[in-house]
Amino acid sequence: MKAADFDYAAPRTLDDALALLARDDGAARPVAGSQSLGPMLNLRLAQPGLLVDITRIPELRDIAVDGDALVVGACVTHARLEDGGYPDPTGGVPARVAAGIAYRAVRNRGTIGGSLAHADPAADWVAALTALGADVIVAGPHGRRSVAMADFIVGAFETDLRPGEIIAAVRIPALSERARWGYVKVCRKTGEFSHATGAVLADPGRGVARCVVAAASGRPVVLDDPRLLADAAARDAAVAARLGGDPAAIRPHLVALRRAVAQVTP
Amino acid sequence: MNQHARTISLTVNGHAVTAAVAPRTHLADFLREQRLLTGTHLGCEHGVCGACTILIDGEPARSCITYAVACDGRSVTTVEGLDADPLAAELRDAFSAEHGLQCGFCTPGMLVAARDVVQRLPDADDAAVRVAMSGNLCRCTGYVGIVNAIRRVLDARKPRPE
Structure with missing residues (x-):
């Protein structure tokens, strides 16, 4: 349970971090709160040559409202999002999601960007930000680019990040006043990784009716069809068709989504 | 000493500490083996069991998946530091x-x-x-x-x- 040897740097600017990550041997990895990468290092599932600690870069710790979106820096911790105290045009959804992540001791260190970069299919932000229609702002050697969450998660533990790139921020679109949010995880123990996650955003003011099924074996399943909110049979069939495989294994996902839909149904 | 060792300065239970640490050394090992503060216990060593929970800048954290090198400038409090x-x-x-x-x-x-x-x-x-x-x-x-x-x-x- 001891990490293999690695070198460490804690740059103070994003440019310095990107320069350190631009090694072409692929041996440098960014790290923020180390709540996902830490276990991987201790179990020696990850053995990078260099860790680039990005938590000392001030711009990555900002929370701001930009136009019609909440922009959360990659190194903002779950606990900070949980505790509120920032302007939030999404009506408290990030705080509610953050409060359910693992345990407070983990939330105090773990970050929204680190969780996305790790891309565990069961991770809360993977499910919630997909349902919210967020964009990931990626910084790399050739500047910045924006990737929709639905395209950012490519598969289990796989993202659209290219070598040398890091997540700079997440851009969450504002919700209308009529928006309703449903979010349910199936966990046998509080705080453990979800076995099945259902997330629903019903925002008639913006014409959004989205169901997301996550914590399956790959990327989240996204169903953008307002009819599925009212028609449980059609919804179950759509999820089953996308997940495939053993009906018994699909069942927790159907239940999680059904309960999430119930939360948005008046 | 480890070839990648870094010198860090932090506060441990109210005392200023400057020490050389290997980046791979997690905070709990640093506290237990370099500071001899064995009140911090190691159970699972991958962030599940909570035995190693300590305070960093007053907030609970897992010291087995936090690396000592990342705590430069921070204030760390172990169970020994809560005596008073x-x-x-x-x-x-x-x-x-x-x-x-x-x-x-x-x-x-x-x-x-x-x-x-x-x-x-x-x-x-x-x-x-x-x-x-x-x-x-x-x-x-x-x-x-x-x-x-x-x-x-x-x-x-x-x-x-x-």
Whole structure:
């Protein structure tokens, strides 16, 4: 349970971090709160040559409202999002999601960007930000680019990040006043990784009716069809068709989504 | 010494410390083996059991998946550093009175986490205490005594009705 040897740097600017990550041997990895990468290092599932600690870069710790979106820096911790105290045009959804992540001791260190970069299919932000229609702002050697969450998660533990790139921020679109949010995880123990996650955003003011099924074996399943909110049979069939495989294994996902839909149904 | 060793300066239990650490050394190993603060216990060493919970800048954290090198400039408090803390003293008494420990292995982490729960969630009912403490595992007493101990402290700190 001891990490293999690695070198460490804690740059103070994003440019310095990107320069350190631009090694072409692929041996440098960014790290923020180390709540996902830490276990991987201790179990020696990850053995990078260099860790680039990005938590000392001030711009990555900002929370701001930009136009019609909440922009959360990659190194903002779950606990900070949980505790509120920032302007939030999404009506408290990030705080509610953050409060359910693992345990407070983990939330105090773990970050929204680190969780996305790790891309565990069961991770809360993977499910919630997909349902919210967020964009990931990626910084790399050739500047910045924006990737929709639905395209950012490519598969289990796989993202659209290219070598040398890091997540700079997440851009969450504002919700209308009529928006309703449903979010349910199936966990046998509080705080453990979800076995099945259902997330629903019903925002008639913006014409959004989205169901997301996550914590399956790959990327989240996204169903953008307002009819599925009212028609449980059609919804179950759509999820089953996308997940495939053993009906018994699909069942927790159907239940999680059904309960999430119930939360948005008046 | 490790070829990648870095010199860090931090505060440990109120004392300024400057030390050379290998980046691979997690905070718990640094505290236990370089500072000889063996009150911080290591159970799972991958962030699941909570035995190694300590405070960084006053907030609970897992010292087994936090690396010492990342704590440059921070203030770290272990269970030893809570000896004179009034709330920790109340919790120690309550854990003793309520049989909140048997072997004691999980207790340092339990005390650090419980102190945070009492401070952050003064109105918590038993269910909320159980949720908030769920990141700390106990393998011998179970949780009834631990929850009762925290309940006792929460109740004792509530303002009495006139």
